[in-house]
Amino acid sequence: MKTLRLGPWPAIATLVLSAVTLAGCDDDDDDDTPSDSELATEALLRISRDAPTELPDNVPEDLRRVTFGGTQYDLLELLGRPSGSRPSARIVAAYQTVDTPADPPPLGTPSNAVLPDYTRSAPAAQVYECRQTGGVFAWAFLQPEAGLEPMTTTPVPGLETLGFDHFRYPGGIDYGPPTGTPPVGPAWRVSALALNGGEPTFGQTLFVGAADVTVPNGAGNVPLLRLSNAARIDQGLPSDVFSRTTSDGTQVGYVLRLDTVGGVAPTAGCAGAGDVGKRERVPYSAGYYFVEVLTPP
Known part of the structure; x- marks a missing residue:
């Protein structure tokens, strides 16, 4: 069986890889073909290890500016500091929008499994819904719908x-x-379906964010965003796929939505009671950068 060379991985990632490697073994010790679980784990770790080390040059200052302990820092400068110093930053993963998956797995727990609400095999889009507030009819943002492709x-x-x-x-x-x-x-x-252990809601990392800074990016494009780390759920995946939780106060995770194109709300089609509840998918593209900051002691 083939042994994957990891280099200096975090301990939890190494343990996960060891587990799936053992699970992939069979009686033929001369088989050098890695199992799907080995391939999935190595790919997950490589997405983090080979993520870009710098943000694009055009990131606005408002999105880069962070404050810890009353002192203001620039993410660009923090990304250039030695690893492990405090404060410092690193890009944990980066993704580009693509078409939505054709057959997504459910999210949740074995007792509460829910399929994500989006149009299958469709271009990435910002979705708007026609709503009525008092006597006014207007398009309201409902949700994003996109697949993601790692940038490495x-x-x-x-x-x-x-x-x-x-x-x-x-x-x-x-x-x-x-x-x-x-x-x-x-x-x-x-x-990672190969890591699901027979449970369709296992083998996933889910990150739920909340926007804290927005910057306009032209009349035809949705704004640039920075989202703070609101919640992160790991179910059987290595810990470096997304930026980590903030529960211990020593680190903060951000998501930056950059290089947005398209996605703005429609200008027509929401004019009366008969339109209420109608949805429109407006194609867009964007890059998402997950940035972890080690905060000062």
Whole structure:
């Protein structure tokens, strides 16, 4: 059986890889073909290890500016600091929007499995719904619908064993401690069916964010965003897929939505009671950068 060379992986990632490697062994010790679980785990780790080390040059200052302990820092400068210094930052993963998956797995728990609400095999879109407030009819933003493709410095083998999507997390699912019940909000997910252990809601990382800074990006494009780390659920995946939780106060995770094109609300079609509830998918593209900041002691 083939042994994958990991290099200096975090301890939890190494343990996960060891587990799936053992699960993939059979009686033929001369078989050098890695199992799907090995390929999936290696791909997950490579997405993090080979993520871009720098943000695009055009990131607005408002999105880069963070404050800890009353001191203001620039994410660009923090990304250039030595690893492990405090404060410092690193890009944990980066993704580009693509078409939505054709057959996404459910999210949730064995007792509460929910399929994500989006149009299958469709271009990435911002979805708007016609609503009435008093006597006024207007399009209101409802949810994102997109697949995701990792941006890495080198090609990542085994991506076909993974699934990536971006949608509106519906809330109402209690994952138990330490996560509990995350709030409704935009969500990013990585799924590895090869690691599901027979349970369709296992083998996933789900990140639910809340916007804290927006910057306009032209009349025809949805704004640039920075989202704070609101909740993160891991179910059997290595810990470095997305930026980590903020529960211990020593680290903060952000998602930056950059390079947006399209996606603005329609200008017609929501004019009367007969239009209320109608949805429109407006195609868009964007890059999402997950940034972890080690905060000062």
